[in-house]
Amino acid sequence: MSHRVLVEAGPAAGVAVLKFRNPPVNALSLEMLMELVISLEKLENDKAVRGIVITAENPGIFLAGLDLTEMCGRNPAHYAKYWEAVQELWLRLYQSSKVLVAAINGACPAGGCLASLTCDYRVMADNPKYTIGLNETQLGIIAPFWFKDTLVNTVGHRAAEQALQLGTLFPPAKALQVGIVDQVVPEEQLQSAALSVMAQWLAIPDHARQLTKTMMRKPTVDQLVKQREADIQSFVGLISQDSIQRALQTYLQKLRQKKG
Numbered sequence: 451m452s453h454r455v456l457v458e459a460g461p462a463a464g465v466a467v468l469k470f471r472n473p474p475v476n477a478l479s480l481e482m483l484m485e486l487v488i489s490l491e492k493l494e495n496d497k498a499v500r501g502i503v504i505t506a507e508n509p510g511i512f513l514a515g516l517d518l519t520e521m522c523g524r525n526p527a528h529y530a531k532y533w534e535a536v537q538e539l540w541l542r543l544y545q546s547s548k549v550l551v552a553a554i555n556g557a558c559p560a561g562g563c564l565a566s567l568t569c570d571y572r573v574m575a576d577n578p579k580y581t582i583g584l585n586e587t588q589l590g591i592i593a594p595f596w597f598k599d600t601l602v603n604t605v606g607h608r609a610a611e612q613a614l615q616l617g618t619l620f621p622p623a624k625a626l627q628v629g630i631v632d633q634v635v636p637e638e639q640l641q642s643a644a645l646s647v648m649a650q651w652l653a654i655p656d657h658a659r660q661l662t663k664t665m666m667r668k669p670t671v672d673q674l675v676k677q678r679e680a681d682i683q684s685f686v687g688l689i690s691q692d693s694i695q696r697a698l699q700t701y702l703q704k705l706r707q708k709k710g
């Protein structure tokens with residue numbers, strides 16, 4: 451039984467809705483990553499499900515990205531386990547045979563943005579408080595190559611390079627302009643817009659669409675699959691560095707002080 455991930459039957463036949471519910475900010479903790487992988491595996495094996503709308507249970511924060519507390523002050527074995535789970539979620543999402551539509555109803559930084567980029571289509575609520583992007587450099591860290599590749603595949607090399615170097619978090623209109631999301635709609639229309647896009651995608655025969663998706667994505671997937679262990683070791687080495695630990699601690703403190 452999953453606590454952090456809710457899966458509901460959608461209002462349309464063949465559509466499931468997967469909702470993040472990991473308060474306070476839907477950070478991707480190790481437990482959340484594992485629950486997501488299990489939920490996605492069940493959905494992948496369910497022949498009655500052809501499409502999945504992915505959203506947050508509570509509007510405001512879609513996903514706050516990777517859980518910074520999983521990457522601070524832990525031991526190398528924990529970092530390795532955590533990173534393997536991050537890889538696993540990306541592989542499941544990016545290779546899913548289902549149509550994935552992200553209904554972005556809140557803040558969507560870093561790992562949250564990555565999760566949405568694995569979807570086939572992104573609809574974002576038109577709320578100026580919501581931003582999306584790979585903001586890793588702002589934390590003093592770098593997006594791994596497969597985060598970068600996923601963004602390049604979506605917006606092209608130049609736009610990705612600029613967004614990655616600056617760690618830009620785009621508000622909805624800018625996100626649409628740069629192509630990081632496909633559609634921006636009034637917040638109250640988000641779910642209906644996502645379902646309407648889903649219906650368009652489901653009008654295509656599954657087999658043809660799935661083979662096309664694999665053709666487009668396999669080269670990117672293969673890059674990680676062939677060096678998964680090396681990528682884990684590289685993450686563990688980098689994240690264990692004192693300077694990186696200090697940068698992450700400072701960022702976490704800034705988040706905590708923001709309230710005071």
Ligand SMILES: CCCCCCCCCCCCC/C=C/C(=O)SCCNC(=O)CCNC(=O)[C@H](O)C(C)(C)COP(=O)(O)OP(=O)(O)OC[C@H]1O[C@@H](n2cnc3c(N)ncnc32)[C@H](O)[C@@H]1OP(=O)(O)O
Binds near residue numbers: 688694
């Ligand atoms: C030479 C350099 C080489 C460097 C090489 C290093 C490379 C190593 C590789 C590393 C690759 C890692 C890739 C990382 C990906 C990521 O996803 S990192 C996470 C990025 N996420 C963010 O930046 C988001 C941070 N959070 C926010 O901006 C805001 O919290 C919010 C989501 C917009 C919500 O705002 P609000 O509603 O105002 O809530 P807050 O008060 O800010 O937060 C509530 C509590 O939640 C905690 N929190 C927030 N985000 C996270 C998080 N991602 N992880 C863990 N915890 C988080 C926040 O601290 C608050 O906690 P408390 O004060 O204790 O309540």
